[in-house]
Amino acid sequence: MEYTDYDTRLAAYGVITDGDRVLLAKLRFPEAGTWTLPGGGVEFDETVEQAVVREVREETGYESEVGALLGVRHHVVPAERRIHANGRPMKAVQVVFRATVVGGALRDEIDGSTDESRWLPIAELPHHRHGLLVPVALAWAGALTR
Known part of the structure; x- marks a missing residue:
């Protein structure tokens, strides 16, 4: 299949940890109730790094700084x-990307693709429905080896 035969969606996400906790957002759609990393679609006029900062702010209320590509x-x-x-x-x-909180306050997104944000203990992830990206990205970040 040629690249002109399908659509591509570029999305950017941030892995933000605090000790043994990870910052996640609960999807409202498309997979309601599924926990995911803060992030989402990259707008036409922004870089992937800018998208992470915007998405973290929209979904969690935190201001963030983008670190290393994971x-x-x-x-x-x-x-x-x-x-x-x-x-x-x-x-x-x-x-x-790895990202860190540099300001703001935790809050839930209103009228977006997520409806709740929360710090979850990494050890409790098996007890919460989450997307495949979460453990993959945590492994990239070295956060699953604690």
């Missing part, structure tokens, strides 16, 4: 599973 993950979403159906498959590209 990794890039991708997966294919078949046309029939897309939220915005257009008959084309989509390649989702997820760029993950």
Whole structure:
């Protein structure tokens, strides 16, 4: 398949830890109730680093600083599973950075793609529904080896 035959969605995420806790946001859609890293789609006029800062602020209330690139993950979403159906498959590209909180206060997002943000103990993740990106990114950050 040629690159012109599918859509690509570029998204950026931040891994923010505090001791043995990780900052996560609970999706309102597309997979309601699933915990994920703060992050999301990169706007046309911003860098992936700027997207992380914006998304962390929108979803958690925190101001953040972007650190090292941890990794890039991708997966294919078949046309029939897309939220915005257009008959084309989509390649989702997820760029993950280490990030740190530099200000702000924890709060939930209003009228966005998430409806709750929380610090969760990393050891408790098996007891919470979360996306595959969470353990992958935590492993990249070395946060699962504690």
